[in-house]
Amino acid sequence: MKSGVKSGMKSPHLCGPCIPVRGLGLDVVAVERFERWLALYARSELALVFAEAELAHCLGRANPSQALAVAFATKEAVGKTLGTGLADFDWWEVEALPGDLGLAVQLHGRARTVAQSRGVGTLIADWCAWEGYVLVQVLALAATCEPTDT
Numbered sequence: 001m002k003s004g005v006k007s008g009m010k011s012p013h014l015c016g017p018c019i020p021v022r023g024l025g026l027d028v029v030a031v032e033r034f035e036r037w038l039a040l041y042a043r044s045e046l047a048l049v050f051a052e053a054e055l056a057h058c059l060g061r062a063n064p065s066q067a068l069a070v071a072f073a074t075k076e077a078v079g080k081t082l083g084t085g086l087a088d089f090d091w092w093e094v095e096a097l098p099g100d101l102g103l104a105v106q107l108h109g110r111a112r113t114v115a116q117s118r119g120v121g122t123l124i125a126d127w128c129a130w131e132g133y134v135l136v137q138v139l140a141l142a143a144t145c146e147p148t149d150t
Contacts, residue, residue: 020141020142021139021140021141022081022119022120022140022142023080023081023082023083023118023120023140024080024081024137024138024139024140025076025077025078025079025080025081025082025137025138025140026077026080026135026136027074027076027077027080027135027136028133028134028135029069029072029073029076029134030069030132030133031063031065031132031133031134033069034064034065034066034068034069035065037068038064038065038068043055046068048091048092049072049075049091049092050068050071050072051092051093051095051108053095053097054071054092054096054097057097057098058070058098061098066098066129066134067098070096070098070103070127070129070134070136071095071097073127073134073136074094074096074105074125074127074136074138075096076136077136077137077138078094078105078107078111078123078138080138081120081138081139081140082111082114082115082118082120083118088110088111088114089109089110089111089113089114090109090110090111093107093108093109093110093111093112094106094107094108094111095107095108096136102125102126103125103126103127103136104125105123105125105138107123115140116143118140119142119143120140120141120142120143121141121142121144122141122143123138123139123140123141124138124139124141125137125139
């Protein structure tokens with residue numbers, strides 16, 4: 001097994017002298033907000049926040065409002081994960097593609113540069129929905145795992 005727990009053994013990637021976690025970000029948004037966005041804004045205006053591939057993906061889903069809510073919350077959660085908020089990069093530089101079984105996140109431009117400068121190698125993201133809200137969580141793992149003194 002590459003990582004995880006096997007027969008009671010702890011994975012060296014997740015425990016012991018190496019701490020691979022660089023950050024954790026969470027965000028919750030109301031799906032209703034994005035129902036209003038779809039009614040009010042043209043695609044060109046939505047493209048100020050969402051990447052073109054992201055828009056195409058979300059608008060093609062069975063519930064486009066929910067998909068856009070997940071994509072938006074992902075952007076916020078990534079900013080929190082990196083410890084910068086969204087001040088250091090543009091919204092569309094964080095691309096989220098929500099699916100039924102997970103959430104793919106791609107960083108572009110300055111968002112990618114910020115992540116690399118903070119030693120982030122991998123982002124693991126997931127989402128859930130309940131009663132008109134979505135929650136997104138993003139975990140940033142180190143590009144390399146350096147031993148600590150603990």
